[in-house]
Amino acid sequence: MKRVYIFLAILLLIGCTAPQQAVPYAEQSAAPTAEPLFSIEVTDVAPIVSEEPNDAVEPILTPEPSPDGDLTEPEAPESVLPEGALPSAWVTDGKALGCDILVFVDGFGLGFDVDGKKASACSVTVEEKATQDVEPYETHRVLLHIGEETYGLGELRFDTTKLSEPNLYGVLYTWVVMDSDLADLEPADLDWTLVASKKDGKEKVFNGESAGLIASFDTAAQSIAVFTAKQKYLGGEEYEFLPDSISKKTVTLTVPEDAILSIMGEEYRMLVSRDRFFALLENGYIGFLSGEEEDLFVGCELGYSKGKLKYLREIG
Numbered sequence: 586m587k588r589v590y591i592f593l594a595i596l597l598l599i600g601c602t603a604p605q606q607a608v609p610y611a612e613q614s615a616a617p618t619a620e621p622l623f624s625i626e627v628t629d630v631a632p633i634v635s636e637e638p639n640d641a642v643e644p645i646l647t648p649e650p651s652p653d654g655d656l657t658e659p660e661a662p663e664s665v666l667p668e669g670a671l672p673s674a675w676v677t678d679g680k681a682l683g684c685d686i687l688v689f690v691d692g693f694g695l696g697f698d699v700d701g702k703k704a705s706a707c708s709v710t711v712e713e714k715a716t717q718d719v720e721p722y723e724t725h726r727v728l729l730h731i732g733e734e735t736y737g738l739g740e741l742r743f744d745t746t747k748l749s750e751p752n753l754y755g756v757l758y759t760w761v762v763m764d765s766d767l768a769d770l771e772p773a774d775l776d777w778t779l780v781a782s783k784k785d786g787k788e789k790v791f792n793g794e795s796a797g798l799i800a801s802f803d804t805a806a807q808s809i810a811v812f813t814a815k816q817k818y819l820g821g822e823e824y825e826f827l828p829d830s831i832s833k834k835t836v837t838l839t840v841p842e843d844a845i846l847s848i849m850g851e852e853y854r855m856l857v858s859r860d861r862f863f864a865l866l867e868n869g870y871i872g873f874l875s876g877e878e879e880d881l882f883v884g885c886e887l888g889y890s891k892g893k894l895k896y897l898r899e900i901g
Contacts, residue, residue: 662718674709683776692861695772721746736769755868763852793824793886799873804863810835838894847898872899
C-alpha cells in the first residue's frame with residue numbers, strides 16, 4: 586500500500602513540474618485556413634496586335650512640327666530649273682474639233698470636255714512650285730481653273746539630268762497625262778471629221794487622202810513649200826501612203842493663225858500652235874522633215890485652198 590502512495594506522489598510531482606506550451610489568443614480564435622480552389626501563375630504575356638485588312642486606307646500623316654512648335658506642311662522639292670524654264674499656258678474654244686475647250690501649254694494642245702463650259706470661263710496655269718520629288722524628275726502640275734474649281738491636267742516632267750538637252754519636240758519637259766496620278770480630267774477625242782470628212786457607206790470618216798511632204802519653210806513669211814501626194818483609203822481610219830503619187834514640184838502655202846496643226850505626241854495626238862509648228866520645223870522635227878534615214882520621212886495629211894493651209898497633221 587505504501588508503494589501505491591509513493592507511485593501516485595511521483596505522478597503528481599511530474600504533473601506539477603512539466604512545462605506547458607502557451608497558445609496565443611489570436612490563434613485560438615482564428616478560423617481554419619481553407620485550401621485555394623486553383624492557383625494563378627503570372628507569366629509574360631505578348632501584347633495582342635490586330636492585323637489590318639489588305640485594303641486598309643493609308644493613314645494621313647501629321648505634318649512635322651517646326652522648331653518653334655508650329656505644325657507646317659511638308660516642304661516642296663527645291664526647284665533646280667533655270668529661270669524661265671516653266672512654259673506659259675492658255676485656253677481657247679474647242680468647237681471646231683468637237684470639244685469644249687483646247688488647252689495649250691507652250692504651244693502643245695489637248696482638248697477637254699468640261700460640262701459645256703466656255704473658254705472665257707476657264708484659265709490654265711503651270712504651277713511654279715515643284716510637286717513631286719521622284720528622281721531624276723522635277724514635276725510641275727498643269728492646273729485648269731473654272732470659277733472656284735481647280736482640276737489637274739497632268740504634269741510637266743523635267744529630267745534634271747538633261748536640262749541642257751531638248752527632247753524630240755525641242756523642249757525640256759514631257760506633258761504627262763495618261764500615266765500621271767495628278768490628272769483629274771482625260772483629254773477628249775477630237776472629231777477630225779469636222780475638219781475634213783468623207784463618207785464610208787453611211788459613216789462619216791476623216792478624209793486623209795490628200796497628203797504631202799514639207800520640202801522647206803519660211804518662218805518670217807509664215808509659209809511652207811510642200812510636195813503634194815495621195816493616200817489610199819483602206820477603211821475605218823486606215824490609209825496607205827502612195828510614194829509614186831508625190832509631185833515633182835512644190836506648192837507654197839501660207840499658214841494662217843487659225844490653221845489646225847497636229848503632231849503625234851508620246852501619249853496622244855496633240856495640236857500645235859502656229860509658232861510651235863515653225864519652232865518644230867526649225868528644230869528639224871522628223872515628223873515633218875526628212876531625217877538622216879529615209880524611213881524617218883513621215884509626211885502629213887493636209888488640206889488647203891487658194892494658197893492657204895487649212896489643216897495639217899502628222900501621219901501616225
